[in-house]
Structures are given as C-alpha cells and as structure tokens.
Amino acid sequence: MRPGPSQDDVRRQNLGALLRHVHVHGATTRAELTTTLGLNRSTIGALTADLSAVGLVSEGAPKETGRAGRPSLVVRPESARVYAYAYSVEVDRLRAARVGLGGAVLDRRDLDRPRGLLAAEAAPLLAGAVKEMQQMVPADAICVGAGVAVCGMVRRDDGLVRLGPASGWVDEPIGATLADELGIDVPITVGNVADVAAFAEHARGVAAGCDNVLYLYGDVGVGAGIIAGGRRLTGHGGYGGEVGHMKVVRDGWPCECGARGCWETEIGEHGLLRAAGRSDARGRDALLGVFDAADRGDARAQTAVRQAGDWLGFGVANLVNVFNPEMVIFGGTMRDLYLAAAAQVRSRLNSNALGACLEHVRLRTPQLGTDAPLIGAAELAFERLLADPLDVG
Numbered sequence: 001m002r003p004g005p006s007q008d009d010v011r012r013q014n015l016g017a018l019l020r021h022v023h024v025h026g027a028t029t030r031a032e033l034t035t036t037l038g039l040n041r042s043t044i045g046a047l048t049a050d051l052s053a054v055g056l057v058s059e060g061a062p063k064e065t066g067r068a069g070r071p072s073l074v075v076r077p078e079s080a081r082v083y084a085y086a087y088s089v090e091v092d093r094l095r096a097a098r099v100g101l102g103g104a105v106l107d108r109r110d111l112d113r114p115r116g117l118l119a120a121e122a123a124p125l126l127a128g129a130v131k132e133m134q135q136m137v138p139a140d141a142i143c144v145g146a147g148v149a150v151c152g153m154v155r156r157d158d159g160l161v162r163l164g165p166a167s168g169w170v171d172e173p174i175g176a177t178l179a180d181e182l183g184i185d186v187p188i189t190v191g192n193v194a195d196v197a198a199f200a201e202h203a204r205g206v207a208a209g210c211d212n213v214l215y216l217y218g219d220v221g222v223g224a225g226i227i228a229g230g231r232r233l234t235g236h237g238g239y240g241g242e243v244g245h246m247k248v249v250r251d252g253w254p255c256e257c258g259a260r261g262c263w264e265t266e267i268g269e270h271g272l273l274r275a276a277g278r279s280d281a282r283g284r285d286a287l288l289g290v291f292d293a294a295d296r297g298d299a300r301a302q303t304a305v306r307q308a309g310d311w312l313g314f315g316v317a318n319l320v321n322v323f324n325p326e327m328v329i330f331g332g333t334m335r336d337l338y339l340a341a342a343a344q345v346r347s348r349l350n351s352n353a354l355g356a357c358l359e360h361v362r363l364r365t366p367q368l369g370t371d372a373p374l375i376g377a378a379e380l381a382f383e384r385l386l387a388d389p390l391d392v393g
C-alpha cells in the first residue's frame, strides 16, 4: 500500500488551492474561502498567514456592507507586487507583458513581426520590450517566472519549437534564447499558442467552468487547444492538436507540411485568399480585406467566405464527434471566419455531427480576445507558483 500524503503535502496542496482561488476569482472573504475550500476557519487563517508572510496575499477589512456584526476579513492577491512575464510569438505579432497575480496586465508592449523573422532576431526585440518594462517594476516586487506562447509545434519536455509556420523556425530553443537575452534567472515555460489560449479561456475566460473545450486558433494555419476532462490534452510529446493538418481532400491543395489536402488549405489564410482570387496577397490585413469585400457585396469574396465557412463546419463536425466538447471557441482568424459565415458553419455542423455529440455544444468567440495567448502564457508561469506557493522567488 502506498503511504498517504504527508502533512507537508496536504499543507502545500491547501496553500495552492487557496492561492488559486484568489488568483482566479479575486478578493474573497475568509468566510467564503472556508465554504468553497471545505476547510475550517482556523486552517484558512493559518494558510492565509503563511501566504501573507511571503508576500503573495494581503488581508484587510471588506468594503462597507451595511450589515451588522463583525465582517469577515478579505484575502486579496498581491497583484501589483507578484508578477510573471508573458510573451506571445505570433505569425504577425510579438507581444510582451508583465502580468500580476490575479491575471491583470500591469504593463505591455506590442510589436509587429515581419513574417520569416527568426528566433535569434525575435528574442532581442522581446528582451528590449522587457527591459523597458523592468524600469517601472517596484523594488520589492517578486517575479515568479515567465511563459511563452509560440505559433509552432512545441516539445513539452523542454519547450523546443520543432517547427514554426511561415517563419522558418526548426528546432529553436526559444525559452533558452530568451533567458540568455534577458539575463533573468526565472523558469521559462513554453507552449503552443492554441494550447495556451485554450488554457487562458478555460482558467478565466468564456470557458471557465467547462471541462471539455475545443479552442480553434487560426493564423496562416489552424491549430486546436483541447481541454478534455478539465485537463489540457497535448499528446505524448506535446504536439497534439494539429487539427489544421487533418486530411480532408484526397490529393487536394499542397500544404506547408508537405502533404496535400489538409484542412487548413481550405480554411487557412492561403485557402481563403486563393478562393477569393487573391493568391498573391499575404497577411492578416489581406484576409480581413476578403471579409470586408464580402460584407460590401463582392460576389467572389462572398463565395469564398461561404465555402470556407462550410469547410470550417465540416472539420468542426469531425472534431465534435471525436471529442464531444461542450464548447467550441473560434480564435485568431477563425473568429473572423466564424462570424462572417456562422450560418454555413452551423448548417454543416448540424448535418454532419452526431446528434448526441452535438446536443450541448456552444459555439463561442474568445472572451479574452487577442490577449488569450498572452494571458495564457502568464498562467503557465503561475502554475509553478500555485503548485508550491512557499517556494516563491
């Protein structure tokens, strides 16, 4: 028989649960914590004192409630003092932010990213943004780590980017490259942009409270962040969720991956621009131009958008049958496509998905908008803290 958890394990777990609660839900009274966490009052008091001693939370009187009796103290995350660095390396954008415990963006820098910019060129730009932000950090602040969301296939063990779309990245150790540039000694966790965005929406966005979620993220290509049974599903090596490379047309259009007929050759940037007769164009603005033209009545753009919407519903129907999610979120360029062609998506979904798999599916756009990868990158860093709060700093 395995020995049960030690007292230290239980305490660490309870500290993590209390800190996670105020990190996700904000200021909470001791009374609410007692009920929600199922612990007694004296335990909550002791845990709060421990977290307060290392500067992770503070306690104070609640705002005037007008009710009689002694009010329960309120526990707040030290959002301005405890923070993580978050980076998002997207196809057309580089972003860096300082995110406080509790999820508030304290400071940020957004930069355009020319396509094809290599990791060795991107890292100094991100490091420069961080160095600017560092000048504003209070002297007593605590950095708990850093997280990176990157468009590409990320090896879970060490964050190596095996392959990045439209960027020429092959086997790039972006975490180590960033650590060298920054010269800061904190752990850096790297994740795929769709996985990380799904994580963010699940933690504090539109999918909060949903245990089975599919987040479709589009840029040049299309990937999915999958939450199954409340956990991130990323496969053996971390490369799962590459739904854009589902084969949907035998001998179809050539894909960047080297195969033909992948789903993203129909719904990704190249596919939509090709269908709209704009094969020479590239980039998010060109893509938005197609939606705009469709909106203004351009017949070819309308056909292209309808066709891509039909393909979007076709693929989502397959994914709904496989994963039986309660929510599908359309992020990145998939948000634009879904909003422009919702009727086609729904119609194809209704005719192709199994009724039982489809019956509770809600189709949504991201609540955190384009910030989801950045917020999720910070959550990757906070996960380490929440696992062992007293190991801070």
Ligand SMILES: [Zn+2]
Pocket: 244, 245, 255, 256, 257, 258, 259, 262
């Ligand atoms: Zn492919």
